Amino acid sequence: MASAFDLCTTRTVEPTNPFATRYIGPASLAPHDPAAGRLHDLGGLAARLAILGGSAAIVGAHGSGKSTLLVHLAGRIESEGRPVERIRIRGAAATPDALRMVWRLPRGGVACLDSWEALGAIGRGLVRWTAAWRSVALVVTSHRPLGLPVLVICRTSKSLLAEIVARLPGHDEWYGIMIRDEDVAEAFRHSGGDIRRALDDLYDRFERRRRLIGDL
Amino acid sequence: MSDAARSPQSWEPRDATPEARPTSFPRVMLQFSHPGRCYQPLEWLTVEYAVSGIAEDRTRAMERSLLWYTEGKGEEDMGVHFFERFTTQETIAGVMPEGSFAVQLPSSPLSYEGVIVKIRWCVRLRVFFETGRDHVSEHVFTLGSVPPAAIPVRAVERLYV
Amino acid sequence: MEFCGRGIGSPAMRPPRFFAKKRGHRRTGSQAWGTFAEGLFYALLISVGLVFGALLVTGAAVYAPAEPDVVVLQRGYDWWMWLLTLLIPVALLAFGGSGLVRVVRIWGKSLEHRAAGGLALVKGLARGTQNPPGHPGVPPCENLENSPGTVLRYRLPLESPENWTLVGFGLFALLWNAVVVVLAVGAGADLIGGTIDWLLLCLLVPFVAVGVGGVVFFVRAVVLATSVGPTQIEISDHPLVPGSSYDVLLGQGGAGLFRSIELGLEIEEQATFRQGTDTRTQRLVVRRERIAGWQRVRAVPGGRFEARVTVTIPPGAMHSFASENNSVQWRVVVRGQPDRWPEFVRVFPVVVFPGSIRAVLPEPPPEVLEEAG
Numbered sequence: 036m037a038s039a040f041d042l043c044t045t046r047t048v049e050p051t052n053p054f055a056t057r058y059i060g061p062a063s064l065a066p067h068d069p070a071a072g073r074l075h076d077l078g079g080l081a082a083r084l085a086i087l088g089g090s091a092a093i094v095g096a097h098g099s100g101k102s103t104l105l106v107h108l109a110g111r112i113e114s115e116g117r118p119v120e121r122i123r124i125r126g127a128a129a130t131p132d133a134l135r136m137v138w139r140l141p142r143g144g145v146a147c148l149d150s151w152e153a154l155g156a157i158g159r160g161l162v163r164w165t166a167a168w169r170s171v172a173l174v175v176t177s178h179r180p181l182g183l184p185v186l187v188i189c190r191t192s193k194s195l196l197a198e199i200v201a202r203l204p205g206h207d208e209w210y211g212i213m214i215r216d217e218d219v220a221e222a223f224r225h226s227g228g229d230i231r232r233a234l235d236d237l238y239d240r241f242e243r244r245r246r247l248i249g250d251l
Numbered sequence: 252m253s254d255a256a257r258s259p260q261s262w263e264p265r266d267a268t269p270e271a272r273p274t275s276f277p278r279v280m281l282q283f284s285h286p287g288r289c290y291q292p293l294e295w296l297t298v299e300y301a302v303s304g305i306a307e308d309r310t311r312a313m314e315r316s317l318l319w320y321t322e323g324k325g326e327e328d329m330g331v332h333f334f335e336r337f338t339t340q341e342t343i344a345g346v347m348p349e350g351s352f353a354v355q356l357p358s359s360p361l362s363y364e365g366v367i368v369k370i371r372w373c374v375r376l377r378v379f380f381e382t383g384r385d386h387v388s389e390h391v392f393t394l395g396s397v398p399p400a401a402i403p404v405r406a407v408e409r410l411y412v
Numbered sequence: 413m414e415f416c417g418r419g420i421g422s423p424a425m426r427p428p429r430f431f432a433k434k435r436g437h438r439r440t441g442s443q444a445w446g447t448f449a450e451g452l453f454y455a456l457l458i459s460v461g462l463v464f465g466a467l468l469v470t471g472a473a474v475y476a477p478a479e480p481d482v483v484v485l486q487r488g489y490d491w492w493m494w495l496l497t498l499l500i501p502v503a504l505l506a507f508g509g510s511g512l513v514r515v516v517r518i519w520g521k522s523l524e525h526r527a528a529g530g531l532a533l534v535k536g537l538a539r540g541t542q543n544p545p546g547h548p549g550v551p552p553c554e555n556l557e558n559s560p561g562t563v564l565r566y567r568l569p570l571e572s573p574e575n576w577t578l579v580g581f582g583l584f585a586l587l588w589n590a591v592v593v594v595l596a597v598g599a600g601a602d603l604i605g606g607t608i609d610w611l612l613l614c615l616l617v618p619f620v621a622v623g624v625g626g627v628v629f630f631v632r633a634v635v636l637a638t639s640v641g642p643t644q645i646e647i648s649d650h651p652l653v654p655g656s657s658y659d660v661l662l663g664q665g666g667a668g669l670f671r672s673i674e675l676g677l678e679i680e681e682q683a684t685f686r687q688g689t690d691t692r693t694q695r696l697v698v699r700r701e702r703i704a705g706w707q708r709v710r711a712v713p714g715g716r717f718e719a720r721v722t723v724t725i726p727p728g729a730m731h732s733f734a735s736e737n738n739s740v741q742w743r744v745v746v747r748g749q750p751d752r753w754p755e756f757v758r759v760f761p762v763v764v765f766p767g768s769i770r771a772v773l774p775e776p777p778p779e780v781l782e783e784a785g
Contacts, residue, residue: 051322051364051369052322052323052369055322055323055324055369056322056323056324056325056326056327056685057322057327123686125686125691135453138453139452139453235324235685238324238367242366242367242402243402246399246401246402292766319549321735321737321738323681323683323738324683324685324694325682325683325684325685325694325737325738326684326685326686326736326737326738327737328735328736328737328738330548330549330735332548357546357548358546358547358766359547359548359549359550359731359733359765359766360548360549360550360731360733361730361731361766363730363733363740365681365698365730365740366681366696366698367681367682367683367694367696368681368682368683368733368738368739368740370549370733395766396728397728397729397730398728400679400681400698400699400730401698401699402698
């Protein structure tokens, strides 16, 4: 009877599509710095944040890796012993949630707000005022600085997309069969440099090719 | 959705920096009672597991759960069918480093290999350390026998023409 | 507080851990601090609500605005004034109370733990309005079964984007033209007064053009919705089960000729992705089956075109599924091509339950383990 048991020793699963949200979410991807051709120096960014006075903005276009960098930078700051809280802003209605988050952080804490501009001018003013009053630092992502000093400007490139693809689970097994170099290049071109949309495009390509190969 | 929750944040690798990683490197071996890990609705699922690589005094709690989650182009949703938590040293000793449990599976949702929505069932073992960190071990199985969804023909043509 | 589930072990009290063990000069952050502070915040809200409410009810906070130095001991509120003044403390109490309950529920729990707790809590409160009993993940179907059919058992409700288009155009035309009227009245008043505000007049021209365009689109949408005539679908049973067959009655009203009418069955996957400022919902029809089609159909004058067909849900097909961000939806779709109007598509959602479940006798787990060993 014991032989009938199926042995499973690994933590995770065989991804049916490595471009699924689970594998391309901000916390799953590594924060790449395409200008430097390597991962972002999180320690250096944390030090720069201190030089800028504790509060700053990660600036960039849609799908340029702002949220990914924010997640990893928050982890880095937290590992240095500072209380950190994160929130994803989906509109001005999130202002009470953002205010609560700033309120519940102790002095010296860091509030990380993804999509800062979505709060609206009044919401941003309230959060900044509360943060200043509570001595809480703000690290935000936005398309423009919006009154905060710029910590880093996120940019994308075809090589960045290729680097991200190369780090997805099971890359060696499927790359060249399901997804090829030309797919990555086309996805980047079609998305206009939006890495998120490019990965979305590659999801579709992977899915179609997998089923086509399966049918053959 | 009553039993659905958002994507598990703790699944995401929180230990971004080498300094933050716990010193334990747990290894979990888990055996399903059915070959191929394929089960039918309302059937009993039995698993046996062994956890190694954890110093006993470092374990603060252990959780065993059986759940479904979605995978695909949307945000991850999940629903827990079975959950157990052990927090005292006596109860932890009964389930660590080896243990087993059996659960009767529900009638739905069935495992589904869609195009932009996929549903997966898994057994999750989560070990909490004294440091406040935790380790998750996830083992997927199939519930039901729904065939994969076909991709729309026009979508395939668009790619290959 | 933590607990051991399913009667295993005993409950254990543990002081909250605000920071994890120190590692040299570094210490790891903890959720406990945030949760504790959040709890304090909600408790503070409740306290403020209680104090404020008590002051209002006891009359201590009442004063005469005309004579602020005089304390009014006799309260003279109307019922609506009571409602207004109590709104703030009640809102504070509700907000603080719900927040505190949430904090207590998530204290020190993993995601599976929270989801499992939510499952247990909601099961008792909302059975029947959420998932059908015994079918987690399957959407509710009460709303599809509350309208009896004239011939068959149920008349399915219509879920057509046409209606929302109509509402959208109507609202836009209404609001935009309200602004135009205000501007036009201002310009007209100036003209009557003998002055001409050229800037206002220049501004008025594009506003009027857009307003007229909005009205035209709205009228066109109304004509399209009403000229084709209503579509009705009745079905012999609901919810549906894979492998079973059902009678479906199609009724199509409206005068004139339809070049074609087609009845089909579809499965649509829907996934919503939210990241930062980016929220996208993608829909994809992964299965489309034609049930029946009719060419050159003319409705009976004063009546409607009717056809009765049999629909079989394919055995082994995926059941309906719905969660917060993902769904698999089954629907009956009617596509029509009127002679003088654009093609229309009308969608009627249905719920498909999981197929007949093979009877599996519960196996006593210990025996299985003994065999396995």
